[in-house]
Amino acid sequence: NEFDMSNHFGNIDIPIYHLGGWFDVFLNGTLKFYQGVSKNGKSDKTKQNQRLIVGPWVHGPTNIDNRFAGEFDFGPDAALDFNELRLPWFDFWLKGKNNGIDETKKINFFVMGKNEWKQADEWPLNNTTYTKYYFNKKLNGEIKSLYSGTLSDKKEIENSQLSFTNNLNNPVPSLGGNTLSIPNGVFEHSSVDKQCITFSTNPLENELEVTGPVSAEIYVNSDQENSDWVVRLCDVDQSGYSRLVCDGIFRSHATSGEIQKIKIDMWATSNMFLKGHRLRISVTSSCFPRFDRALNNGSEESKNNILCGGSNASYITLPIINS
Structure with a gap:
């Protein structure tokens, strides 16, 4: 229980960019944390400003700019630059730059097999x-x-x-x-x-x-x-x-x-x-x-x-x- 964050979602009052991979050992926790803060965060501002990205990745930010997970090649679109993900987020929330990051879709996820990215505003998806x-x-x-x-x-x-x-x-x-x-x-x-x-x-x-x-x-x-x-x-x-x-x-x-x-x-x-x-x-x-x-x-x-x-x-x- 000491590592269970579900009892503390209501105390969280900060925008968070949640990052995970379909083959990340911590995938389940990432999804639960995103859902928990989005629903039970301390303020409406916090609830509305959670973002989630899940790629075909294994654990760790150094594995994001990689089209391979294990031996399998998920194509060039699978690899993303970690700084290009996080810098606009920090620029908006820490430096006050009006770059529109707050108006983006809340969820960005990679569809394996099709090997393409999709966006949504809810998880699980409504359809x-x-x-x-x-x-x-x-x-x-x-x-x-x-x-x-x-x-x-x-x-x-x-x-x-x-x-x-x-x-x-x-x-x-x-x-x-x-x-x-x-x-x-x-x-x-x-x-x-x-x-x-x-x-x-x-x-x-x-x-x-x-x-x-x-x-x-x-x-x-x-x-x-x-x-x-x-x-x-x-x-x-x-x-x-x-x-x-x-x-x-x-x-x-x-x-x-x-x-x-x-x-x-x-x-x-x-x-x-x-x-x-x-x-x-x-x-x-x-x-x-x-x-x-x-x-x-x-x-x-x-x-x-x-x-x-x-x-x-x-x-x-x-x-x-x-x-």
Whole structure:
């Protein structure tokens, strides 16, 4: 609680330019802080003069002038000059220069996939439809994973489950993502996806923009008391390149075999899934060393199940932007 700023938003009375990256380890805090001060700041002036910029970046101002995040090239427009962002802000608020910075859109965000910047005055965006995509057992087969199921906005009627073994001595590795001291950003993710249970759409017939908070609600059980549940969203192009979009983890505690419904916060993103691309969900129980492993009184393995369809339909909720 000593690091929780949510109880102090009402004491903040200063304009703030919030800066974050889609692969920044502190992304979630940046978004919450922007929203919190914008809504609960001490004065109307403070509430109205919060600004937010989020690019396809990893953590740190030295990474802003960089078109790459990890190995992936997001194009020349991804790289911005840090001084060109902050100097007009300071000139207006500290030197009184009337440069119009107070009249700009409040939010500037980079849409990956399309690789372009967009502006808005609210977060999440007003033209958002939160849409459930269900994890269905129907075989897709687009990748040789532990099981290649189907991701669809229609859920299967029948209850089913898919099982996998989590081995503490051979955990599914982390590869990029929102980390700080280990390789972060985007790397080709198929080698990790193959070690997971996956659910994929068919190739898209039209572009699909996903911008905003992402979460998954899944039904699970395990033969051990402690289990980690990782859900990851990737953008898969026609060549099969799997690009990480966002992910999340939740540690459950339950008696052996107990079915739980858990919600996984996958933070937020902005990504345009292009025509011909697929959405791929990966489900596993480790992401090491980014997250520590769930230990179970010396047991090296756990048999974990994710439930699908019917009354136990697992799904991801995507913020679809209406064009």
